[in-house]
Amino acid sequence: MDKRKKRYSIRKILMAAVLFAVSVFLIIRVLNPTPKGKNINKFSVSVLTKAEKGALRRYNNDYHLEVARTKGLKEPLDSRKDDKESAEAFCDRHELVEITDNEYYEIPRLSNSLPYLQESAEEFLNLLGERFCNQLEELGLKKYRFSISSILRTLEDQKSLRKSNVNATPNSSSHYYGRTFDIVQTRYFERGNSTPVYTYRLRNILLRELIKLQDEGKCYVLLERQTKCIHVTVR
Template sequence: MKTRISLSLIIFLLLFTGCGKKGNTVPEQINLKIIPFGKFSRTFNDMNAKHLDAARKIGITPVNSREEAIDLGNRLCQIKTCGQYKIDSLTHSIPFLVPEARDLLKKVGQNFIDSLESRGGGSYKIIVTSVLRAENDIKKLRQKNGNASSNSAHRYGTTFDIAYTRFERFDNKYEIPQAQLKHILAEVLLDLRKQDRCYIRYEVKQGCFHVTARQSY
């Protein structure tokens, strides 16, 4: 009788512990080394006039619709979710950029991933929340938000917004605090800005970095 009870107990314990290990998918929480550089609003304060000047130099003539954007052929590149970034659900823009801006976006995304991995992290990529705005997109946006600019660099296919409040986690290995992800993204953007690759504005209400590609010399 004792042997049967002991055997049943052993089987129960093996099953219980085995199930516990199999279901253990809690990601490792880590903190990454960051170097503070001041307020984001002071560091990334390129005004709209700078963005517009750069956009007009390398951008397209503003289009009225998605169909017109497609008709421009290789002057615009369609962008899709890839290994470097995720394209968010776009409500007031369409996923097209001029080649210079597309290359810059890919560079931002890859540098962000590389920076995380070099510090022992990983598992995250950036989220793009706004891209090219056709004229009919701007009209709809202004109906919803009266403060939205009708003279935006987004009209030229040179500009994209990257969320700093949300990041796409593509595996369950690591969990990194959102504030640290934001700071590392800011480091990456600041480095590219210092290389004269772009202008950047920190958007508080929209929760994003507003980035415009600059002309390459």
């Protein structure tokens, strides 16, 4: 009788362990569902047309600078010494918003700029991310985030950047005013995955959304050749 009870107890323990393992597995699947959609590397995306390429170079840096000066910060920041206070205090003083990673884009460690934009520019950035993700969903693709490489620059940042970036103008930049950001053309991240995906296919999908937003009068877009960046200024 004791042996039967012992075997019965062991079976109960094993069943409880199995039920616990299944419960944990289901909870993990609910909290971290398997991404839906096709992998971008298994999907065909058409190359940019001549008209699309023209739209991406229609507005040169002069247009970007004019709207940034008109609607952005009154004066450029001299150096990063202006950023020594807390992010909250800095944003309050300059009427800026801190830009951080979210479901639409990732902000790497910025070397020649600060992660701040004016509030309306941040709203545009999130709108772009939302439209990009919606387009991926319509195409039956997995969700990917784009990567931002430069945001708000100080005068000191711009001077330092000129040593390695031929597109960095010597005396003026739309990046001074909190309405401009650069997107890396070909680096993306599948949601929930920290390994970058390098592809022109996602770039072309993103660029087509930017062209639509430019046509709606919401931004200027410039496709930079040398730096492999997408230069965007919010209007």
